[in-house]
Amino acid sequence: MKLRYKWLTGVVAIAAIATGGFAWFAHQPEIAAAPPGPHDFTTAQIARGEILVRTGDCAVCHTASGGARNAGGGRLDTPFGVIVSSNITPDRETGIGAWPYAAFERAMRRGVDREGHYLYPAFPYTSFARFNDEDMRALYAYLMTQPPVRSAPPPSDLKFPFNLRMLMAGWNMLFLDGRPWRPDPSQSAEWNRGAYLVQSAAHCTACHSPRNVFGAEQGGADMFAGGGVVDGWHVPALNTASRAPIAWNADDLYDYLRTGYSARHGVAAGPMAPVVEKLSRLPKEDVRAIAVYMASFAPAGAGSAADLAQHEAALDARSDGVMAARAQTGAALFAGACAGCHRVNDAPKLFGVRPGLAYNTNLYADSPDNLLRILLNGIGQPATRDLGYMPAFRYNFNDAQLAALANYLRTDIAGQPAWTDVAAAAANIRSTTVRSTTAP
Structure with missing residues (x-):
């Protein structure tokens, strides 16, 4: 009996030590509120940030149906429960208006908000971590110079244990690659430009790559293999698993992303329609670069x-x-x-x-x-x-x-x-x- 008691005591002690150790490892300090000043940003920064916001189409997730743009409240149904998007307008009480750049960068690169709370990877910080410093600051400049909207969306509703945000520290350790994007010297400048945009701002893999049982994107041969469901729509593959009767090429992708229509593939509809609406207003060279990069994953056209x-x-x-x-x-x-x-x-x-x-x-x-x-x-x-x-x-x-x-x-x-x-x-x-x- 004494031996059993000692064994149980030891197990409890080890569990307590492990829990305490993980809590220490996972703890993220709050970053003091420090709103940016009215003259902290250049006109060029703001203009560049606007292009990046269009590329990432932030409003698709961060705007509730019928709500103010980027004021949060958008709902995303996941296998783990319902995630509700946050207010990313510069309102100091309910948005990100009190966030200094350091807090913004931490959220984008490490998935932790200003107060030290972990974010869920439905917010694709796994992609945003790949931004270079110049673009990250430009994105911050644009968002912080938009009209503030006072709006406090309801909290996310996830099942236990997924509602324990601290567990995301372990998820990040396993699945977050926080390194900024690096070019591939074996590819062209245009391909590399497209790769950077797709893997960072556009975060195309967030929808078009399947996820494992932990909700992490699968890479390698499964990159762009589709198979997920977004708002009830089945996501098609963009790589060699594509069911398209004619393989996508760079010209078809450019037409589709620039105008919403490709004669050999059809019209953008469902969740892709608002994405294309924003991409259609990007610089043509950026859309072309995205098309060139994405086409490199498609099967080669067969025959003459x-x-x-x-x-x-x-x-x-x-x-x-x-x-x-x-x-x-x-x-x-x-x-x-x-x-x-x-x-x-x-x-x-x-x-x-x-x-x-x-x-x-x-x-x-x-x-x-x-x-x-x-x-x-x-x-x-x-x-x-x-x-x-x-x-x-x-x-x-x-x-x-x-x-x-x-x-x-x-x-x-x-x-x-x-x-x-x-x-x-x-x-x-x-x-x-x-x-x-x-x-x-």
């Missing part, structure tokens, strides 16, 4: 130029529905609701662009969810105004009709095996989303 032209002609023909007719209901719905805007050959341009659906990666995905979201909710806020708007068919088609149309697009337009349980998926998405507007 003649083979590619023949493949495109076949996809154009499929887009027009000429292979129709195995699914009569779906074919009729396509002819009445879709062909007017999506037929490619000998079709008048009514407004916006005419995306050939046989090129659309969503038709080649394992799940019909992305396609169903677009059919149900339309595209009421396109990435750029020149694209045109797509109506929502939520109140025009029932779930069975949506399933017929979706599987017609899948089988006859894309030439892929039919999806299963599409009507049930449509009913689920219909019940959990709201109708999008069809005009500005």
